[in-house]
Amino acid sequence: MATVCGTCGKGEASGNNVSHSNLKTKxxxxxxxxxxxxxxxGEVKRINVCTRCLRSGKIQRAI
Incomplete structure (x- = not known):
């Protein structure tokens, strides 16, 4: 499944895990x-949407 929201474009973010000894891993x-x-x-389509867009009402779910 895609990891990008179809409405806001939110995607994967990267950074570091930082341990107690300050070792860093991606x-x-x-x-x-x-x-x-x-x-x-006016059409019913299947799209990938983040839960924040669902909760805020940016898209309307089809029944």
């Missing part, structure tokens, strides 16, 4: 992406 943070049926331009 890691990633992935957004919570859900595949939902949404109403877009």
């Amino acid at each position: 890691r990633t943070w992935k957004p919570n992406i859900q595949r939902v049926r949404a109403l877009l331009d």
Whole structure:
């Protein structure tokens, strides 16, 4: 599944895990992406959307 939101474009972020001894290893943070049926331009389509966009009402779910 894609790791990019279809409405806001939020994607994977990268950074470091930092241990107690200050050793650093690379890691990633992935957004919570859900595949939902949404109403877009009067049509029902399946799109990948982050949960923040779902919660804020940026898209309207199809029933």
